[in-house]
Amino acid sequence: MLAVNIKIIYMKLTGFSKVNFTCDSCGGKFQQEVAYSVARNWDELDDNHTYCISCVEREDKKAQKESKPKTKKQKSWGTAPVDEVSENTQSLNLDKRTLKKTGRVHLFATRVKKEWIEQLKSIAYEERRHYNEVLEKALECYERHRR
Numbered sequence: 042m043l044a045v046n047i048k049i050i051y052m053k054l055t056g057f058s059k060v061n062f063t064c065d066s067c068g069g070k071f072q073q074e075v076a077y078s079v080a081r082n083w084d085e086l087d088d089n090h091t092y093c094i095s096c097v098e099r100e101d102k103k104a105q106k107e108s109k110p111k112t113k114k115q116k117s118w119g120t121a122p123v124d125e126v127s128e129n130t131q132s133l134n135l136d137k138r139t140l141k142k143t144g145r146v147h148l149f150a151t152r153v154k155k156e157w158i159e160q161l162k163s164i165a166y167e168e169r170r171h172y173n174e175v176l177e178k179a180l181e182c183y184e185r186h187r188r
Contacts, residue, residue, distance in 0.1 A: 057075065057078060058076075064093040065090040065092060
């Protein structure tokens, strides 16, 4: 019960050198030691609980241990299915980044409707192109049509 009190208020404890005191947490008797209490001055010391350095340090270690962030457990997704590779991945196999430089270095991200992205994927699959290539072609067509 008293250890809980230390935990709650240990940040507000003040050290007092006192000739004789009994630790209210462990019950140890101390002489010429530092007593820790929530008391703000000597006059209030007799009216408040006193704790020894061992109990304060023990509660401090517990508080630090509890405040450490817990690491998330990694999810195990298992191994990738070798036989079930999507058609899109098998049919495209056009990743030639190692063979040529495209000049595409700027990121472009936007939110679109589900139907739009499905249509883009369908066109890319039929044309055997990457999404960005389909978008570049669409922009070229738009520019030609606008003139």
